[in-house]
Amino acid sequence: MVALDVVHASNSRLRELGPGLVALFVGGTSGIGEFTLKAFVQNTISPKVYIVGRSAPAAERIIEECKAINKDGNVEFLQANVTELSEVDRVCKEIEKKESKINLIVQTQGNLTLAGRLESPEGIDRKFTLNFYSRMRFIENLRPLLRTATITAPHFSRTLSVLSAGHGEGKLDFDDLELKNNYSGVRCATHTITMNSIMIEEFAGRDPGTTFAHSYPSGVNTGITRELPVWARAGFALFKPLLLPFLVSVEETGARQLFIATSGIYAPLKPAGLLASGVPAPKGMEIMDGVDGKVGSGAYIVNWNDDIATSKILKEYREKGVGKTVWEHTMGIFERVEKVNKLRAEAYSK
Numbered sequence: 442m443v444a445l446d447v448v449h450a451s452n453s454r455l456r457e458l459g460p461g462l463v464a465l466f467v468g469g470t471s472g473i474g475e476f477t478l479k480a481f482v483q484n485t486i487s488p489k490v491y492i493v494g495r496s497a498p499a500a501e502r503i504i505e506e507c508k509a510i511n512k513d514g515n516v517e518f519l520q521a522n523v524t525e526l527s528e529v530d531r532v533c534k535e536i537e538k539k540e541s542k543i544n545l546i547v548q549t550q551g552n553l554t555l556a557g558r559l560e561s562p563e564g565i566d567r568k569f570t571l572n573f574y575s576r577m578r579f580i581e582n583l584r585p586l587l588r589t590a591t592i593t594a595p596h597f598s599r600t601l602s603v604l605s606a607g608h609g610e611g612k613l614d615f616d617d618l619e620l621k622n623n624y625s626g627v628r629c630a631t632h633t634i635t636m637n638s639i640m641i642e643e644f645a646g647r648d649p650g651t652t653f654a655h656s657y658p659s660g661v662n663t664g665i666t667r668e669l670p671v672w673a674r675a676g677f678a679l680f681k682p683l684l685l686p687f688l689v690s691v692e693e694t695g696a697r698q699l700f701i702a703t704s705g706i707y708a709p710l711k712p713a714g715l716l717a718s719g720v721p722a723p724k725g726m727e728i729m730d731g732v733d734g735k736v737g738s739g740a741y742i743v744n745w746n747d748d749i750a751t752s753k754i755l756k757e758y759r760e761k762g763v764g765k766t767v768w769e770h771t772m773g774i775f776e777r778v779e780k781v782n783k784l785r786a787e788a789y790s791k
């Protein structure tokens with residue numbers, strides 16, 4: 442476990458990376474995303490931050506709070522429902538118009554739902570899209586900007602997906618990776634968690650100047666239950682006092698996720714400069730093992746306490762070459778959805 446004072450000390454050194462870091466927080470309007478964003482704004486010089494989510498009132502509140510935290514920060518809200526990839530593409534185009542580089546992408550979009558498979562007009566499940574396809578699409582679309590960050594001082598380029606690394610990877614149904622026919626909430630969780638962990642390694646192999654991380658935040662007291670039916674929320678509220686002692690605070694989680702997003706112990710495979718690995722490793726700490734078990738391989742699965750997580754099934758899947766399968770599936774879904782959206786746009790314009 443990385444001690445919390447070490448985490449705070451590292452985060453406060455983020456200023457050493459200089460002014461003008463650009464960051465995107467998808468799911469930054471609440472909970473873990475909101476508090477990671479605020480920790481980022483607090484510890485950086487003149488940051489440019491994009492928040493993506495649906496709730497404009499929440500974004501307005503956070504923008505005001507960020508002004509009080511750092512008057513030189515610039516926080517902008519891009520409203521979108523990212524259960525549809527066309528919305529992800531629209532937001533990315535907005536960012537590309539304004540930025541030539543992006544230093545950090547943190548993704549926490551998610552919800553708790555008891556609903557079954559809910560297919561969007563794009564032909565894929567909305568929950569699966571929130572947890573997986575939207576996250577991969579943001580990274581894939583913005584890879585050119587992440588790459589530009591690796592060749593622009595301070596050469597710092599990162600992505601972090603907060604879901605459940607090391608706590609939920611399991612067997613994939615290779616006949617139905619998108620769970621069109623065999624959907625259940627549990628299978629959706631298993632597939633999206635496992636595929637997040639596999640894809641960070643695929644991305645790291647293709648972009649060695651960027652760190653790709655997937656983390657587990659532990660139980661955190663956030664707004665995650667807000668989309669559950671009233672009876673389920675009432676039940677949850679009843680048990681909450683019993684759970685509270687076991688939950689990690691949003692402030693601690695925000696600090697710890699920012700540490701994962703910026704510390705040099707999670708270095709990219711091939712850092713392109715002195716600060717390219719982020720904040721130098723705390724005294725006495727070394728660069729961590731990547732998900733493939735090799736030191737500093739650029740893709741990390743990280744536990745809530747900033748230790749490296751482990752997963753047996755990922756090792757088995759690596760040996761079987763499942764990374765290629767999941768990569769091709771994901772790119773295949775992107776192509777299929779692009780075709781669907783083209784047809785929808787043509788039909789709409791008639």
Ligand SMILES: NC(=O)c1ccc[n+]([C@@H]2O[C@H](COP(=O)([O-])OP(=O)(O)OC[C@H]3O[C@@H](n4cnc5c(N)ncnc54)[C@H](OP(=O)(O)O)[C@@H]3O)[C@@H](O)[C@H]2O)c1
Binds near residue numbers: 474495497551603658
């Ligand atoms: N809290 C925990 O104990 C816990 C434990 C393990 C894993 N996690 C995972 O951590 C991640 C963050 O959870 P959290 O606890 O911070 O939840 P949260 O407070 O509910 O935040 C979720 C964020 O996702 C955004 N979001 C949800 N649906 C969206 C949509 N359709 N389009 C765009 N944005 C959307 C929400 O913004 P809008 O409402 O503005 O759209 C909000 O900003 C989730 O993936 C969750 O599964 C959480």
